[in-house]
Amino acid sequence: MYGSTTEKPALARGAGQHVLIVVGEPDVAELLSTTLELAGYRIGVSGTGAEALALVTRQRFDLVVVDAGLPDLVGLGGERRPALAHRPPVLLLTAYDSLDLLLPELGLGGKDYVTKPFRVAEVLARIQVLLRGSCPGPPRDNTLRYGDLALDDTLCRARRGERTLDLTPAEYRLLRHLLVxxxxxxxxxxxxxxxxxxxxxxxxxxxxxxxLRRKVGREAPALIHTRRGFGYWLGRADIGS
Known part of the structure; x- marks a missing residue:
């Protein structure tokens, strides 16, 4: 149902940031914690929204990954919400597309979502985007790449070689999904x-x-391909799907 720790390409890695995983399903929590630890993050795990809120109050986390379907998330806001010295960004695992209605009390900093069933590679990529700027030291490269194709998630720009791609938001989102x-x-x-x-x-x-195919493939080898009856994929045709 969910991705594995062997998915490719490995697009995103951590640098010791502290991530809290708030998931009620033990197998999903184990998959995420194992994957993120292997990717270089420090992990905390909670199975309930109430416990997660208490942890965020007591400890500093760089990011919170939370299943928006947990039953005890409702009612944690309002006057019961504690004042937090540090408000980490949150990545929602959700079957919905109504982010403004989801988890306002944990909408601490930046907010993004991944729809379920999720793919591990996408979770890693979204985490990297949310965490940009949270690490001390030189700025991190927030560019996703495949060959001469590059997507800069900081500026939401794409290029193929030296050519900038003039993409609509929907085209950029599709290209990013295919690349991840x-x-x-x-x-x-x-x-x-x-x-x-x-x-x-x-x-x-x-x-x-x-x-999108016309814009990406103009004057360059095709990267976006059709698998008739199944869908679409991105990559070099000589490697295959």
Whole structure:
């Protein structure tokens, strides 16, 4: 159901940041904690929203990863919400696309989400974006790459070689999803859910992929491919899906 610790490409690694995982399912919590520890993060784990809020009050975390479907998240806000000296960003694991209605009491700093069932590579990439600027020392490179294709998540810009790609927000989001899942076929339903939050129908997906393919592949070898009857994937054709 979920990704594995062997997914490729390895796009994001940590530098010892302290991440709190708030997940009620033991197998999912173990997958995330093991993966993030291997990626260079320090991990704390909580199984309930109440416990997580108490931990964030007592300890400094650089980021919180939380399952937005936990039943005890509702009602933790309002006057019961403690004042926090440090407000870390939060990554939501959610089946919904209504971020403004989800977990306001843990919307501590920056906020992003990954839809369930999630892929580990996407979780790692989103964590890296949320954590940019939280590490001491030189600025971290927030660019995702595949060959001569590069996406700068700081500026939300993409380029192919020396050529800047003029992308709409939907095209950028699609390209990022394909890149994070390089060499993995994504169905139209998965693409629609990621780009728009729901399924817009085959024609809308096909038109979006077609526009993006023309922009990315102009005067360069094709990187976006169709697996008929299954979906689309990004990568070198000689490597395959």
């Amino acid at each position: 899942n390089a060499h993995r076929v994504l169905s139209k339903e998965q693409i629609g859910r990621y780009v728009w939050g729901d399924f817009h129908g085959d024609n809308a997906i096909e038109q979006l992929v077609s526009r």
